[in-house]
Amino acid sequence: MEIKKKKDMLEKGKLVVISEKPKVIVYFDGEKYFAFNGICSHAKWPLELGTVDDCTLTCVGHGWAYNITNGECKTNPGRGLKSYMVSDDGENIIIREKDV
Amino acid sequence: MFVKFLGHACTLIETKNKRIVIDPWIVGPCNVNAWYTLRNKAATKKNIPTDVDYIYISHGHDDHFQKETLQEFNRNIPIYICKFPTDKFFNKIVKLGFKNIIQLSSWRSEKLSEDLEITSIKNPDLMFEDSALLVKSKEGTVFCQTDCKMDFESVKRVNAAKPDIGFFMYSVANWYPGVYNYTKEKKDEISKKRKHNKINAFVNYVNVIKPKYAVAYAGGPLFPHKSQLKLNDPVTGAFGCPDEPKSAWNNSGNSGTEIVTMAADDEITIDGTHIKNNEPILSTNKMDVLNELSIEVEDDLNRRRREEGEASKKLPSMIVDYFNKIISENPVARKHIDMKVQLVADGKNGGEFVLDITKDKQSGAFASQGNIDDWNYFMKIPAHLVEKSVNEELLWETLFLSCRWQADRSPDQWNEHFINLLYDPDPTRITNIYKIYEKIH
Numbered sequence: 377m378e379i380k381k382k383k384d385m386l387e388k389g390k391l392v393v394i395s396e397k398p399k400v401i402v403y404f405d406g407e408k409y410f411a412f413n414g415i416c417s418h419a420k421w422p423l424e425l426g427t428v429d430d431c432t433l434t435c436v437g438h439g440w441a442y443n444i445t446n447g448e449c450k451t452n453p454g455r456g457l458k459s460y461m462v463s464d465d466g467e468n469i470i471i472r473e474k475d476v
Numbered sequence: 477m478f479v480k481f482l483g484h485a486c487t488l489i490e491t492k493n494k495r496i497v498i499d500p501w502i503v504g505p506c507n508v509n510a511w512y513t514l515r516n517k518a519a520t521k522k523n524i525p526t527d528v529d530y531i532y533i534s535h536g537h538d539d540h541f542q543k544e545t546l547q548e549f550n551r552n553i554p555i556y557i558c559k560f561p562t563d564k565f566f567n568k569i570v571k572l573g574f575k576n577i578i579q580l581s582s583w584r585s586e587k588l589s590e591d592l593e594i595t596s597i598k599n600p601d602l603m604f605e606d607s608a609l610l611v612k613s614k615e616g617t618v619f620c621q622t623d624c625k626m627d628f629e630s631v632k633r634v635n636a637a638k639p640d641i642g643f644f645m646y647s648v649a650n651w652y653p654g655v656y657n658y659t660k661e662k663k664d665e666i667s668k669k670r671k672h673n674k675i676n677a678f679v680n681y682v683n684v685i686k687p688k689y690a691v692a693y694a695g696g697p698l699f700p701h702k703s704q705l706k707l708n709d710p711v712t713g714a715f716g717c718p719d720e721p722k723s724a725w726n727n728s729g730n731s732g733t734e735i736v737t738m739a740a741d742d743e744i745t746i747d748g749t750h751i752k753n754n755e756p757i758l759s760t761n762k763m764d765v766l767n768e769l770s771i772e773v774e775d776d777l778n779r780r781r782r783e784e785g786e787a788s789k790k791l792p793s794m795i796v797d798y799f800n801k802i803i804s805e806n807p808v809a810r811k812h813i814d815m816k817v818q819l820v821a822d823g824k825n826g827g828e829f830v831l832d833i834t835k836d837k838q839s840g841a842f843a844s845q846g847n848i849d850d851w852n853y854f855m856k857i858p859a860h861l862v863e864k865s866v867n868e869e870l871l872w873e874t875l876f877l878s879c880r881w882q883a884d885r886s887p888d889q890w891n892e893h894f895i896n897l898l899y900d901p902d903p904t905r906i907t908n909i910y911k912i913y914e915k916i917h
Binding site: 454 | 625676
């Protein structure tokens with residue numbers, strides 16, 4: 377899988393859906409881009425409705441929290457999100473599967 | 477069509493000809509003599525609407541399925557529940573003597589009469605059973621979330637049903653962080669965060685479902701026992717009041733729904749007319765109400781706690797036998813739990829016990845008397861309550877919700893697998909759950 381998107385669609389501090397199938401959202405903290413599955417592992421609430429604070433994404437449905445740097449679930453260990461590799465070619469970001 | 481709010485998650489919905497009561501906890505405390513409903517004065521049996529045609533109960537937690545209230549109803553009244561993967565909840569209702577229990581498949585509507593249709597909605601959790609309810613008549617539709625954590629697809633389907641009135645939970649109902657060995661600062665910080673998350677969830681549920689009127693309910697209880705008063709603090713406690721979700725909604729910039737703050741015994745008609753019969757308990761007056769309630773129920777509550785009795789001399793061997801059985805029978809749960817537990821049954825005939833639920837331990841004694849320093853989870857629970865749980869008279873979860881115990885953990889993280897084992901250690905249930913769990917994670 378490879379998804380290429382213009383960087384100008386991303387805004388610092390916002391969760392942006394860049395792909396619906398598979399659903400992938402990207403968060404830009406002002407320095408780095410983080411990409412992960414955009415559906416909460418718990419009850420499938422859309423994670424773009426969530427809030428990010430200090431690298432923790434909290435789902436608005438029931439408060440499940442994820443570490444956006446690696447997708448790990450902080451509130452329910454073992455129930456994390458798939459996260460993706462993000463590279464930057466200057467104009468675009470490119471999302472790829474992580475090497476296994 | 478109108479709804480009478482009877483406190484906590486209890487609603488009485490009346491159409492032209494029929495009445496259905498949902499999650500009737502009205503009188504007395506629940507969760508091992510700890511919780512009271514958010515009321516100015518404790519309710520009496522006169523507050524129980526026993527002349528109903530139907531009862532719906534969302535799940536088996538004491539604050540929704542409370543024996544003292546249910547005992548006042550005729551056992552021939554039909555009780556509707558959601559069809560869950562296990563019969564555990566069904567069997568609990570049978571034990572109370574009810575003769576007509578109907579299990580509804582999730583999202584399959586059931587016409588109870590010419591003018592009353594209900595739809596039960598199951599939660600998506602693998603490990604815990606809960607449900608919400610849609611109630612429909614010719615005059616309108618009412619949604620009761622109870623405290624069901626719904627999947628997003630179901631929330632959108634409720635929106636499509638265009639409810640006129642929705643009742644939504646807004647508060648934590650949990651022992652975290654109340655019972656944990658944290659500094660006051662840490663406990664306060666976690667409590668505030670949890671309360672904020674729950675209120676945020678209320679705003680988002682209402683915003684997706686968009687009823688014309690939304691009521692914040694199934695919120696925090698009151699803990700009037702003198703030993704537990706600190707849990708009630710409206711600023712530092714995790715349990716909120718209904719003015720808080722209303723403010724959060726009003727500040728969210730969302731629109732299209734009016735938030736109605738209802739006190740127990742208030743009524744709301746399907747067109748939104750709010751009939752006030754009581755003063756609501758808000759974050760501003762909660763502690764005054766609590767202090768009065770604490771005095772009012774003190775003697776009764778102390779009597780109830782005394783009547784819980786004390787642990788028997790056999791308790792140590794009962795604890796060892798119980799945990800050896802449930803841990804040895806569930807190897808797949810052990811693999812996921814992977815921790816050592818120090819259990820202290822506190823008080824007369826109690827003792828210290830080690831539960832070895834590590835994934836590498838395959839045989840031998842899983843439970844024994846003694847103490848260890850390298851525990852991952854520490855539980856100190858009144859011995860007589862431990863006895864009730866190992867005897868299966870008291871759900872562990874009900875005991876935990878009482879907040880009448882102390883806990884610690886290392887590392888400091890939630891272990892849903894351990895709670896799941898205690899929730900219902902039936903090996904068939906556990907095996908079925910992990911077949912699915914391991915496929916999706």
